[in-house]
Amino acid sequence: MNNVIVVGCGRVGSRLANMLSDNGNNVCVIDRKVEAFANLGRNFNGSTVQGVGFDEETLVKAGIEDCDVLAAVTQFDNANLMVAEVGSRLFDVPHVIARLYNPDHERAYMQLGLDYVCGTSLVAEDIFSKVVSGHGAHLDTFGDFEVLRFSLSLSCLDRHSIRVADLEREHDVRIIAFERGDGSASSIPSRDSILYNGDLVLACVRHELIPAFSKYIQD
Structure with a gap:
């Protein structure tokens, strides 16, 4: 907040x-x-x-x-x-x-x-x-899209992980890359990659979808 x-x-x-x-x-x-x-x-x-x-x-x-x-x-x-x-x-x-x-x-x-x-x-x-x-998490703007870097929050869900394909499909975003919250590994994801609460995520999001998607962005 x-x-x-x-x-x-x-x-x-x-x-x-x-x-x-x-x-x-x-x-x-x-x-x-x-x-x-x-x-x-x-x-x-x-x-x-x-x-x-x-x-x-x-x-x-x-x-x-x-x-x-x-x-x-x-x-x-x-x-x-x-x-x-x-x-x-x-x-x-x-x-x-x-x-x-x-x-x-x-x-x-x-x-x-x-x-x-x-x-x-x-x-x-x-x-x-x-x-x-x-501050510093907004990386760039491409037409109707924003490229954001943020720590993933899954507190809105009743679980501690989510599949990349499910997050992309449900919210019409594209996950570009991610890094584990403890810094142990980073990767360009596949559709079956699993994201965990606290992972650092690079994502491409439409302007108009940012308010709805913001529930996944840690304050």
């Missing part, structure tokens, strides 16, 4: 906040306009703070001192950049993710070493995958 702050409560921010909250994370949403919080809906289980997302006092009120992940998803690249800079440099947030609208700004984001998502569709899903798989 992560403590997550989402800055921006538009379409992307509200969707991301609900996805993270439904996944068991503690979520606080910041927006300048109090009416924006209506986008969260009645079932949102997190908290909200009205204010400017890069204002230190607002961030402290939102809980940034105990924050694991800060996601800046406003509609303005400069605002997202400022939020990311304040979060990473002043508060040492372990994982900061910024939304990027204009690809012309991508070089600046890269030079600053920021984790970011660029695009106009499936942005919430992209950021969600980064959060649930942990």
Whole structure:
């Protein structure tokens, strides 16, 4: 479970906040306009703070001192950049993710070493995958797919192992490689390979299936 702050409560921010909250994370949403919080809906289980997302006092009120992940998803690249800079440099947030609208700004984001998502569709899903798989676990994006590296959790099942073919068939994913949890062996799997709880897994997952598949990703 992560403590997550989402800055921006538009379409992307509200969707991301609900996805993270439904996944068991503690979520606080910041927006300048109090009416924006209506986008969260009645079932949102997190908290909200009205204010400017890069204002230190607002961030402290939102809980940034105990924050694991800060996601800046406003509609303005400069605002997202400022939020990311304040979060990473002043508060040492372990994982900061910024939304990027204009690809012309991508070089600046890269030079600053920021984790970011660029695009106009499936942005919430992209950021969600980064959060649930942990910092550094999101390896790359290929069209409609994400390549993720994570420790396998089978706590959702009434067993401690699962066959690769069963996991792939039930969730429409592709297991690329795996390593035993104790580091004793690694392999490119066959359909009959067995995965165990705690194994390190490299998998290719469709964007839209990440929320459902996240139950297999250890926090």
